[in-house]
Amino acid sequence: MNPFALPSRVVDPGAYVATVAHLRERGIVLPRFSELAAPDTMPPAARRRAAEADRNAPDGRNLFGVHWFNNAMTVGGASVPSFIELPASVTGVAARIVVLQGRHFPMIHAHKVLAAYACLAPRLVSGMFDPTRHRAVWPSTGNYCRGGVAISRILGCRGVAVLPGGMSAERFDWLGQWVTDPSDIVRTPGTESNVKEIYDACAQMARDEENFILNQFSEFPNYLAHYAITGAAAGTLFEALNASGTLSLAAFVAGTGSAGTIGAGDWLKERYGARIVAMEPVECPTLLYNGFGEHNIQGIGDKHVPLIHNVTNTDMIAGVSDVATDDLALLFGSEAGRAYLTERRGIDAATIEGLSQLGLSGIGNVLAAIKTARRLDLGANDVIITVATDGAALYGSERAQHLARKGGSYDRIDAAEAFGQHLLGGDADHVLELDHRARQRVFNLGYYTWVEQQGISVEDFERRRHQGFWKGLAAHLPVFDEMIDRMNRDVGIADAA
Numbered sequence: 001m002n003p004f005a006l007p008s009r010v011v012d013p014g015a016y017v018a019t020v021a022h023l024r025e026r027g028i029v030l031p032r033f034s035e036l037a038a039p040d041t042m043p044p045a046a047r048r049r050a051a052e053a054d055r056n057a058p059d060g061r062n063l064f065g066v067h068w069f070n071n072a073m074t075v076g077g078a079s080v081p082s083f084i085e086l087p088a089s090v091t092g093v094a095a096r097i098v099v100l101q102g103r104h105f106p107m108i109h110a111h112k113v114l115a116a117y118a119c120l121a122p123r124l125v126s127g128m129f130d131p132t133r134h135r136a137v138w139p140s141t142g143n144y145c146r147g148g149v150a151i152s153r154i155l156g157c158r159g160v161a162v163l164p165g166g167m168s169a170e171r172f173d174w175l176g177q178w179v180t181d182p183s184d185i186v187r188t189p190g191t192e193s194n195v196k197e198i199y200d201a202c203a204q205m206a207r208d209e210e211n212f213i214l215n216q217f218s219e220f221p222n223y224l225a226h227y228a229i230t231g232a233a234a235g236t237l238f239e240a241l242n243a244s245g246t247l248s249l250a251a252f253v254a255g256t257g258s259a260g261t262i263g264a265g266d267w268l269k270e271r272y273g274a275r276i277v278a279m280e281p282v283e284c285p286t287l288l289y290n291g292f293g294e295h296n297i298q299g300i301g302d303k304h305v306p307l308i309h310n311v312t313n314t315d316m317i318a319g320v321s322d323v324a325t326d327d328l329a330l331l332f333g334s335e336a337g338r339a340y341l342t343e344r345r346g347i348d349a350a351t352i353e354g355l356s357q358l359g360l361s362g363i364g365n366v367l368a369a370i371k372t373a374r375r376l377d378l379g380a381n382d383v384i385i386t387v388a389t390d391g392a393a394l395y396g397s398e399r400a401q402h403l404a405r406k407g408g409s410y411d412r413i414d415a416a417e418a419f420g421q422h423l424l425g426g427d428a429d430h431v432l433e434l435d436h437r438a439r440q441r442v443f444n445l446g447y448y449t450w451v452e453q454q455g456i457s458v459e460d461f462e463r464r465r466h467q468g469f470w471k472g473l474a475a476h477l478p479v480f481d482e483m484i485d486r487m488n489r490d491v492g493i494a495d496a497a
Contacts, residue, residue: 003219004220006122016487024492027060029063030125032481032484033121033481034478036066040079058153067229067233070106071101077240081233082101083100083237084351084354086351087351090351091369094379095250096380097366097373099366100388101357101388107147110389112147115147117147118221125484136151138160139163139198139201141192141198141257142163142171153178161186162198163187168394192284192294193293216258216260218307221480228267231263238268238272249268249272251277251315252268252269253372255361257306258306265277266313269313276313281293281319281322283321310467316372316432317432318371319430327418329358340412357391358388359392360395360398362389374427446461
């Protein structure tokens with residue numbers, strides 16, 4: 001399947017008719033991309049039904065909850081996504097670091113369910129994907145495949161999770177409860193850095209025409225969803241914070257991962273001039289140093305440049321060590337650590353609660369934001385927005401393993417060392433500001449994965465180098481919404497009117 005051939009019409013009428021009947025039977029209505037970007041524009045009946053859904057079940061009403069405004073907060077009279085703002089007493093910098101919370105997304109408690117829906121919806125409404133015949137295959141390093149399995153369960157089709165066998169036990173526990181057949185969990189060799197092994201497994205599976213591969217690393221709807229939906233959510237938050245008009249959105253920070261989330265930076269850069277900062281682990285510094293290796297900042301993938309990463313619009317790369325993220329996960333998640341933060345550092349209870357809910361990649365993004373503030377000498381009127389893509393609940397086993405590596409005990413001295421070393425004592429090392437030549441170098445790295453290994457044509461690979469290509473992608477968003485509207489009308493459920 002050519003990832004550049006985004007659907008704009010029904011390509012298989014037979015599959016389309018079968019899908020309409022299938023969705024009607026299951027009572028499924030599909031949300032538009034624009035509705036997920038601005039949930040207050042959803043029909044009142046859809047909002048009511050979403051509010052009534054079991055957030056932990058494969059309930060079709062949860063599709064209208066696949067957005068950032070679950071557990072919304074009010075700032076300056078505006079409804080904004082759930083977030084935490086980290087004080088200077090935690091970060092050691094004057095800049096305001098604000099973290100969007102992905103743990104409130106339904107079913108998987110991580111934002112990747114948005115990417116899964118975004119990748120499948122255009123294929124579904126165009127008749128490319130037939131839920132009565134196809135198996136949806138979700139290559140991932142953890143959360144995307146869980147989101148894909150959740151969406152598959154809602155649609156009543158088989159969802160196959162492909163992920164490295166070394167990912168956290170909690171991911172596999174969740175999958176074991178959600179897949180319809182144990183064989184639909186495909187464990188590939190390695191851990192976070194072994195993305196090629198995932199691709200190899202998917203190439204083998206693609207030989208069966210009933211397997212439909214939805215590769216988040218090359219699916220441009222993943223980029224578009226975060227551009228339009230995550231970008232708009234972050235923009236709404238910034239506008240509320242900036243009611244006085246005195247603040248500047250200095251940067252948006254996200255792990256490279258599949259390069260979906262970082263696409264929100266393009267939206268924010270267009271409107272606010274925000275810099276786009278890519279976080280990656282220094283143990284596998286692919287973008288920074290053409291490097292390789294292994295790391296434990298789970299959920300971000302690496303050792304290659306995703307096809308959907310708009311590299312030539314990225315401004316900075318910030319390297320973060322998994323030693324820091326593992327240490328801080330213990331600091332934030334242990335009784336001794338929280339006592340130290342309260343009694344020695346005077347951190348308020350709400351901030352400590354927010355810190356305790358950060359997953360490993362969320363902690364990594366916070367550290368990259370701190371590095372960015374230090375590198376750019378940002379002040380109190382500068383805002384950095386970043387994301388916690390999931391929550392700490394997915395990493396209890398990882399914290400236990402790290403605690404065992406430290407000898408099995410953790411006290412306030414350990415907490416003080418972690419706080420001093422990784423937060424107050426942090427620096428701006430492994431931070432690269434990208435000029436034109438540096439952007440071209442990183443862009444060129446993608447050639448080896450996508451042209452040599454995955455068979456993308458040089459012409460298609462090259463046209464991503466120019467911003468005109470990325471700006472042109474946004475024209476597909478209203479087309480997707482029109483096709484979703486058509487399918488909802490044909491399904492004929494009252495809420496779709």
